[in-house]
Amino acid sequence: MPQVEVPEVHLVEHPDRMIMIEKGLSPGRARAAALEAVRQARRRMPKMSGAAARGMQPLYGKSYFGLSWATEVVWYQDHGTKPFTMRSLAGKTVPMWIDDPTGAERRANPKAKTRTTESGKVQVLIFRRAALIGQRKxxxxxxxxxxxKVLVSDTPMHYPGAPGRIAWREAAQPWTRPGKRPGAIHPGNIGVWWRHPGLKPRSFLNTSMTLAAQKAGLLAERVYVADKGWRNYVRLHGEEFR
Known part of the structure; x- marks a missing residue:
């Protein structure tokens, strides 16, 4: 079974490219491998508008090939993120693209902008305002x-981290999913407003690089995750270009 991932050497905190070194690799073969890596990555990565996929470019030269990306979202999609409360949105009006499979949102807001994602889903642009931290209604x-005047209700507004409605819990026994606790809050419904659930790592960059190397007949040993100064970083790790 072919290897689909190799060890990664992370050279910078905020990378924008992935490089593989192969001593003696000709520029022509390197170009073919880089183009294949980009093709594989564009096919495997999640896509909404497709802009991030179009921003990926091949990198190649004597003894190396790789690919680059134009936006950090590609790196987050590839390696994933932990769940976090989006406190930076406090007090802001936030544009949101939501799925509208039945057309109900479009009928309710006929002037709203719409788009069709790369996967064919129709979405409508809506706006929601996040309250200030601690703001109450x-x-x-x-x-x-x-x-x-008598106070009859004093509740938290929808600020980042405010308690929210829990819409989905794990089912009771015997219908609880394997490895889950009955009644536990489902990860997608944590009961907190403006909480990002995080992203699962997909590793499509590494897989694409490894498959491209194998298709080119190269021995894939490791990939370097770096930025535009990658040559200097790689040399510090003992790699030479010949």
Whole structure:
């Protein structure tokens, strides 16, 4: 069975390219391998508008080949992220593309912008405002006898980290999913507003590089994750270009 991933050497904190070194590799073979790596990565990566995929470019030269990406989202999609509360959105109006398979959102908002993703899903652009951290919604009524305002409701508004509605929990026994606890909050419904669930790592960059190397008849040993100064970093690790 062919190897689909190789060890990664991370040279920088914010990379924008992945490189594989093969001493003696001609520029022509390197170009073919780089083009194949980009083709494989574009096919395997998740796509919405396709802009991130189009931003990937081949890199090649004597004794090396690789690919680069134009936006950090590619790296996050590849290596994943941990769940986090999006506190930076506090007090802001946030544009959001939501799926609209039935057309209900388009009928309710006929002037809203729409798009069709690379996978064929129709989405509508909506706007939601995140409250300031700690902001609360207070509702008063006037007491008919005293004429004074009386507080009848004091609840947190939808600020990042505010308690939210839990819509989905794990089923009770015997229908609980294997390895899960009955009644546990499902990862997609953690009961907190403006909480990003994180991204699962996909490793499509490494896999694409490895498959491209194997198709070119190269021995894939490792890949370097770097930025535009990668040559200097790689030389520090003992690699030479011949």
């Amino acid at each position: 207070k509702i008063y009524r006037r007491d008919p006898q005293s004429g004074l």
